[in-house]
Amino acid sequence: MPELPEVQTISRRLAPLLSGRRILSVDLLWPRSLANLSEMDFVQRLTGQSILHLSRRGKFLQMHMTDDYLLFHLRMSGDLLVRDESQHQETHDRLLLHLTRDQYLAFNDTRKFGRIWLTSDPQDVLGNLGPEPLEKDFTPQVLQQRLAARHRQLKPLLLDQTFLAGLGNIYTDEALHIARLHPLRQSDSLDATDAERLWRGIRQVLRDGLLRNGASIDWAYRGGQFQNHFRVYGREGQACPVCGSIIKKLKVGQRGTHFCPGCQVEREG
DNA sequence: AGAAATACCCGTACGC
DNA sequence: TGCGTACGGGTATTTC
Numbered sequence: 120m121p122e123l124p125e126v127q128t129i130s131r132r133l134a135p136l137l138s139g140r141r142i143l144s145v146d147l148l149w150p151r152s153l154a155n156l157s158e159m160d161f162v163q164r165l166t167g168q169s170i171l172h173l174s175r176r177g178k179f180l181q182m183h184m185t186d187d188y189l190l191f192h193l194r195m196s197g198d199l200l201v202r203d204e205s206q207h208q209e210t211h212d213r214l215l216l217h218l219t220r221d222q223y224l225a226f227n228d229t230r231k232f233g234r235i236w237l238t239s240d241p242q243d244v245l246g247n248l249g250p251e252p253l254e255k256d257f258t259p260q261v262l263q264q265r266l267a268a269r270h271r272q273l274k275p276l277l278l279d280q281t282f283l284a285g286l287g288n289i290y291t292d293e294a295l296h297i298a299r300l301h302p303l304r305q306s307d308s309l310d311a312t313d314a315e316r317l318w319r320g321i322r323q324v325l326r327d328g329l330l331r332n333g334a335s336i337d338w339a340y341r342g343g344q345f346q347n348h349f350r351v352y353g354r355e356g357q358a359c360p361v362c363g364s365i366i367k368k369l370k371v372g373q374r375g376t377h378f379c380p381g382c383q384v385e386r387e388g
Numbered sequence: 389a390g391a392a393a394t395a396c397c398c399g400t401a402c403g404c
Numbered sequence: 405t406g407c408g409t410a411c412g413g414g415t416a417t418t419t420c
């Protein structure tokens with residue numbers, strides 16, 4: 120579940136706790152979390168490096184190390200937590216990084232979907248990602264041009280990380296509702312006004328999510344409050360906050376898709 | 389070529 | 405109680 124706002128919130132929370140800390144030892148409890156290295160290579164190479172600072176790209180959290188980049192993708196259920204060495208490890212911990220000053224970083228991931236890369240060149244992992252939706256160079260014109268270059272349904276296109284980096288199922292449904300665009304609308308049928316509404320919807324929902332420290336859904340990610348402000352996600356059968364119509368749910372590309380049939384009118388194409 | 393559908397990885401929660 | 409199934413992000417593979 121962690122999408123852009125949740126990853127950024129985790130990154131911000133961890134940065135002051137991790138910056139400048141050296142990795143004394145590594146416990147890899149679930150080696151299949153590693154995406155690009157063998158367990159031995161990973162442990163040997165990472166041990167002794169220091170964490171310089173943290174950043175986010177799309178849904179990836181990047182730790183800039185002395186010699187390498189340590190990248191995490193939290194997928195559905197991953198989380199990163201700093202604990203005192205006196206605290207026990209927990210059930211679904213997959214990786215522990217023991218740090219100076221008697222603390223450790225735990226990568227906890229119930230469903231084991233999360234992945235970890237250690238690489239000297241993060242472009243190997245991040246190279247195909249689309250633009251950052253909150254960056255200045257992501258303008259309505261850029262979005263419109265990218266939409267027009269494709270002939271795809273909006274919902275799966277917005278979930279495609281090579282089209283735009285950071286949106287997942289929740290924020291996509293919310294952004295489309297704000298923009299009053301049907302999830303099955305074809306991307307190349309949007310005019311400049313439609314594209315600008317979508318651009319505003321994407322930016323607004325991400326900023327709202329960030330403002331509330333992300334959304335906490337059941338077992339996935341905790342701490343945020345944005346789940347209390349959903350307009351359509353998870354609200355099938357309830358009233359649309361804008362027009363009062365009953366929110367509907369359909370399946371688009373295997374994904375649950377929530378929308379308001381009053382606000383988001385389906386059109387041809 | 390590019391869009392769309394399907395399988396896969398997993399544990400949890402839910403319905404019957 | 406216990407079984408089957410839906411869910412969800414993203415990649416890989418297959419189909420159209």
